[in-house]
Amino acid sequence: MDRFVCSIARNHARLINHSDLILQKINKISVEEQGGGSDRQLPNLPPAFPSGELSGRLALLELHPTDACNLACSKCYYDRSSTHIGLDWLVTLLSEWRPRGIVLVGGGEPTLYRDPGGQGGFEDLVGMIRRILPECKIGLITNGTAIPPGHWQQHVTWVRISLDAATPETYLGLKGKDYFTQVRNNLIRYLQGPIRSVGVGFLCTALNVGEVNFFVQNMLELSRNQCRDQPERLNVQFRLFRTRATGRGAHPSSERELVCSPLQLDELKRAFDRLNRVLEVRTFLHQATNWDKLIAPTAESMKPSRFCFRALVFRLLRADGRAFPCFAHVDEAEYVLAEKLGQDSATYVKESEQRAVPFFFREGSGCGEQQCPLMLESHLFGSYLEGGLVDLPDRAKRSPFF
Ligand SMILES: C[S@@+](CC[C@H](N)C(=O)[O-])C[C@H]1O[C@@H](n2cnc3c(N)ncnc32)[C@H](O)[C@@H]1O
Numbered sequence: 259m260d261r262f263v264c265s266i267a268r269n270h271a272r273l274i275n276h277s278d279l280i281l282q283k284i285n286k287i288s289v290e291e292q293g294g295g296s297d298r299q300l301p302n303l304p305p306a307f308p309s310g311e312l313s314g315r316l317a318l319l320e321l322h323p324t325d326a327c328n329l330a331c332s333k334c335y336y337d338r339s340s341t342h343i344g345l346d347w348l349v350t351l352l353s354e355w356r357p358r359g360i361v362l363v364g365g366g367e368p369t370l371y372r373d374p375g376g377q378g379g380f381e382d383l384v385g386m387i388r389r390i391l392p393e394c395k396i397g398l399i400t401n402g403t404a405i406p407p408g409h410w411q412q413h414v415t416w417v418r419i420s421l422d423a424a425t426p427e428t429y430l431g432l433k434g435k436d437y438f439t440q441v442r443n444n445l446i447r448y449l450q451g452p453i454r455s456v457g458v459g460f461l462c463t464a465l466n467v468g469e470v471n472f473f474v475q476n477m478l479e480l481s482r483n484q485c486r487d488q489p490e491r492l493n494v495q496f497r498l499f500r501t502r503a504t505g506r507g508a509h510p511s512s513e514r515e516l517v518c519s520p521l522q523l524d525e526l527k528r529a530f531d532r533l534n535r536v537l538e539v540r541t542f543l544h545q546a547t548n549w550d551k552l553i554a555p556t557a558e559s560m561k562p563s564r565f566c567f568r569a570l571v572f573r574l575l576r577a578d579g580r581a582f583p584c585f586a587h588v589d590e591a592e593y594v595l596a597e598k599l600g601q602d603s604a605t606y607v608k609e610s611e612q613r614a615v616p617f618f619f620r621e622g623s624g625c626g627e628q629q630c631p632l633m634l635e636s637h638l639f640g641s642y643l644e645g646g647l648v649d650l651p652d653r654a655k656r657s658p659f660f
């Protein structure tokens with residue numbers, strides 16, 4: 259396995275040219291490794307890409323309709339630009355790929371989408387997806403500063419609003435604009451609208467970790483006031499800020515400043531201990547949030563381990579029309595909150611297992627508490643494809659990686 263990972267890192271073109279062979283190897287490895295006794299309990303997974311009904315059909319597309327954005331968040335992954343993908347090009351790709359799920363995200367802020375050919379905005383984009391793919395589950399990750407007009411919400415299964423703060427001051431410090439109250443009001447409007455699952459994102463950094471406690475209380479109050487009869491409609495998705503893997507182990511100091519210190523994480527753990535003592539808060543934490551994801555790195559689960567993550571393989575389509583195969587690490591076996599596509603949880607778990615590849619990295623290949631080598635793999639694909647557009651529809655037919 260080590261040899262296999264190293265050979266990918268040395269020659270990433272192999273991943274593109276020999277993806278079918280690599281796929282076979284991954285499936286074989288997953289079987290061998292699972293039998294090999296890990297110090298982390300791995301579920302018994304079916305082959306990464308089963309034959310039959312699901313094969314040849316793209317499971318998940320992460321679509322960046324635009325790189326335009328109205329905020330300037332600290333250390334946003336992406337540079338802003340005025341690039342928007344053409345609706346006509348999208349029609350071609352989606353008709354070919356026929357993904358079963360699409361997440362509209364960015365790049366930039368997806369709700370600011372405008373077709374460069376003058377065929378409309380965000381509502382038209384969602385309407386087009388629905389026309390071409392009547393069964394496709396559509397999710398939206400938005401900064402929540404504005405809700406586009408129109409009837410598009412009835413076609414969207416879930417939305418996640420990146421709030422990332424509990425107070426206007428922290429929000430302004432993180433995002434450079436004073437939109438906290440507006441975003442919170444829009445969150446309430448989403449809860450009053452037709453979208454079944456409304457998530458609130460909180461990316462936990464050294465700058466906002468101190469108000470997680472207040473944020474939880476705030477969200478609980480919102481849940482009580484806005485969805486008393488359907489508390490499952492509101493969920494909170496915490497993520498811990500990690501520096502990007504560079505492959506050289508060095509990160510810009512400005513990124514490192516955002517990483518929570520061990521002291522802060524200890525304090526956070528104590529804050530959750532206190533919150534968990536109150537029955538109503540504990541119920542909310544366990545049923546509507548992934549709070550334990552934040553404290554995991556301070557607990558035993560981050561002990562050195564022979565294997566680390568499972569990877570979700572999905573396709574990313576950028577606003578400039580380039581597409582990449584991507585890996586995301588999935589450290590929750592069930593990956594329940596992260597991309598809930600509106601199924602009951604048993605179906606969801608089954609489907610997420612079908613599209614997740616158990617892809618193991620040994621310690622020493624870049625694993626660490628604050629970085630993930632899977633992100634490096636995605637960057638390798640990215641740099642390979644920097645040269646320009648490839649003939650995606652044809653490749654899509656041949657390989658589940660593409
Ligand atoms: C890039 S944004 C695009 C969608 C939309 N503009 C938004 O803010 O939700 C998608 C998500 O990436 C997160 N994000 C941005 N930069 C990040 C970074 N350096 N590390 C981790 N997450 C980041 C944001 O918090 C947001 O939840």
Ligand code: SF4
Binds near residue numbers: 364
């Ligand atoms: S709103 Fe989203 S895309 Fe815009 S800067 Fe913030 S994280 Fe980046």
